[in-house]
Amino acid sequence: MSVRLKVPTQLRQLTGGAPELDVEAASIRELLEKVGGDHPELLERVLDEGGEIRRFVNLYVGDEDVRFLEGIDTPLKDGEVVVILPAVAGG
Amino acid sequence: MAQVRELRCRECERTYAVAPIHVCDFCFGPLEPVYDYDAIAASVSRAGIEAGPRTVWRYRALLPIGDDVERVDLGTGCTPLIKADNLARELGIKHLYLKNDMANPTHSFKDRVVTVALTAARAMGFTTVACASTGNLANSVAAHAARVGLRAFVFIPADLEEAKIITTAVYGANVVAVKGNYDQVNRLCSEIAQTRPWGFVNVNLRPFYSEGSKTLAFEVVEQMGWEAPEHIVVPAASGSLLTKVHRGLSELHRVGLLDAEPTTSIHIAQAEGCSPIVAAFRSGIDHIRPVKPQTIAKSLAIGNPADGYYAARVVRKTEGTAEAVTDDEIIAGIRLLASTEGLFTETAGGVTIASLKRMAAAGAFQDGGRVVALLTGMGLKTAEALSGRLGPTVEIQPDLEAFRQALDFLELEDDLREDKRP
Numbered sequence: 001m002s003v004r005l006k007v008p009t010q011l012r013q014l015t016g017g018a019p020e021l022d023v024e025a026a027s028i029r030e031l032l033e034k035v036g037g038d039h040p041e042l043l044e045r046v047l048d049e050g051g052e053i054r055r056f057v058n059l060y061v062g063d064e065d066v067r068f069l070e071g072i073d074t075p076l077k078d079g080e081v082v083v084i085l086p087a088v089a090g091g
Numbered sequence: 092m093a094q095v096r097e098l099r100c101r102e103c104e105r106t107y108a109v110a111p112i113h114v115c116d117f118c119f120g121p122l123e124p125v126y127d128y129d130a131i132a133a134s135v136s137r138a139g140i141e142a143g144p145r146t147v148w149r150y151r152a153l154l155p156i157g158d159d160v161e162r163v164d165l166g167t168g169c170t171p172l173i174k175a176d177n178l179a180r181e182l183g184i185k186h187l188y189l190k191n192d193m194a195n196p197t198h199s200f201k202d203r204v205v206t207v208a209l210t211a212a213r214a215m216g217f218t219t220v221a222c223a224s225t226g227n228l229a230n231s232v233a234a235h236a237a238r239v240g241l242r243a244f245v246f247i248p249a250d251l252e253e254a255k256i257i258t259t260a261v262y263g264a265n266v267v268a269v270k271g272n273y274d275q276v277n278r279l280c281s282e283i284a285q286t287r288p289w290g291f292v293n294v295n296l297r298p299f300y301s302e303g304s305k306t307l308a309f310e311v312v313e314q315m316g317w318e319a320p321e322h323i324v325v326p327a328a329s330g331s332l333l334t335k336v337h338r339g340l341s342e343l344h345r346v347g348l349l350d351a352e353p354t355t356s357i358h359i360a361q362a363e364g365c366s367p368i369v370a371a372f373r374s375g376i377d378h379i380r381p382v383k384p385q386t387i388a389k390s391l392a393i394g395n396p397a398d399g400y401y402a403a404r405v406v407r408k409t410e411g412t413a414e415a416v417t418d419d420e421i422i423a424g425i426r427l428l429a430s431t432e433g434l435f436t437e438t439a440g441g442v443t444i445a446s447l448k449r450m451a452a453a454g455a456f457q458d459g460g461r462v463v464a465l466l467t468g469m470g471l472k473t474a475e476a477l478s479g480r481l482g483p484t485v486e487i488q489p490d491l492e493a494f495r496q497a498l499d500f501l502e503l504e505d506d507l508r509e510d511k512r513p
Contacts, residue, residue, distance in 0.1 A: 009285050010116045055400060056119035060278065065395065067381050086114040088121040088397045089294045090223050090277035091329020
């Protein structure tokens with residue numbers, strides 16, 4: 001199934017400037033692994049050495065923070081939009 | 092911006108030229124201004140500060156704004172530090188002080204961060220400023236923007252207290268009520284900030300904005316005769332205020348305004364219905380598990396706090412304590428403060444007072460040291476939290492006999508016999 005990944009401005013230098021990537025993936029994990037194949041540095045910025053989402057990274061599927069879903073194992077449906085954003089904002 | 096040499100990532104220490112950016116490109120850690128503390132130490136003095144304006148700008152040497160920059164200033168700061176003996180007696184605290192930030196121009200501590208953020212925004216050339224807000228920030232951004240003719244977009248959760256919406260809209264700001272909670276509003280603003288050339292005070296201007304909170308620490312120390320108190324109790328939403336109060340205390344020592352390294356314990360107050368930082372502190376790890384807020388303290392209802400990690404660490408490092416209080420305790424806290432000290436604080440202040448009470452009961456202040464509690468916002472803005480709980484003591488017809496019967500009903504006659512005519 002095809003999902004769209006929205007890349008924040010801070011990481012676009014790693015995607016050749018692309019603000020969005022369309023990827024075939026059935027989970028967040030698969031999405032990140034596939035993106036990481038083409039853009040390994042982007043994967044490093046999102047996941048730590050243990051494969052967990054980094055402290056200062058927020059990942060959203062649709063309206064929801066994946067930390068409220070199944071984290072990195074959150075399944076994805078066809079046409080869903082995944083957003084990466086820096087966590088440090090607001091307050 | 093003369094004093095700030097650069098911005099530095101708090102995590103990986105990469106440095107960036109001064110610009111409207113808020114996170115490190117590499118690790119997404121927060122950026123903070125870097126000062127030349129030696130140069131500041133050489134030029135700053137207690138007497139110089141005391142001779143400065145009666146606003147936060149008396150501490151301009153430790154704010155990220157150059158001396159030659161025209162300020163966006165409504166007269167924020169130098170709010171009263173009140174010795175609260177009645178409340179102290181009630182709670183069994185030896186020395187209690189209240190920092191009354193309700194006395195700021197838009198009646199909350201947010202004026203401190205906004206005067207800095209909008210001054211930076213204007214100096215950088217922004218024509219539109221914006222924010223994600225739980226209400227107090229909305230008020231302050233709208234007011235400061237009006238003062239200097241900047242366009243303002245203020246994003247709030249749609250279920251905010253009506254008073255906070257009115258007290259934002261009155262300044263002419265564009266108020267965008269978002270059908271979601273604060274964390275969703277905040278996310279939306281992060282996305283908008285990537286597409287529009289706007290100065291979001293708590294997104295891309297956050298490194299400048301958050302520095303304004305240090306002035307609370309500066310003022311408390313100056314008002315105590317240039318001594319740091321033994322305890323400060325801070326309400327927490329994002330955790331930024333708490334973190335910056337700590338940074339402010341350290342900086343005063345770094346530039347020679349405090350003789351000794353402060354040993355102030357910083358205690359955190361949250362609402363039970365939104366207490367991710369208290370939970371992290373109690374669990375012994377600094378990992379923040381985001382929550383879906385459910386509390387009447389809407390100004391503290393941030394479920395995914397940006398500085399939660401740092402705030403939990405500050406509380407631990409300074410040997411502070413943490414409390415999370417229920418909605419009923421918040422209401423009781425508001426009423427206790429009002430009835431003992433004559434100060435009407437908002438729900439966030441109720442959280443502070445209720446937590447203060449719990450901390451005192453648990454022995455957090457047993458050293459007999461000076462305790463300062465921060466009252467960050469005023470009660471009229473959240474008066475609806477009390478509606479249905481408070482009203483007239485009695486309602487009567489306009490005649491003397493009706494009043495006499497009312498006094499009978501209230502069984503106050505014995506007390507009233509002690510009344511003396513002066």
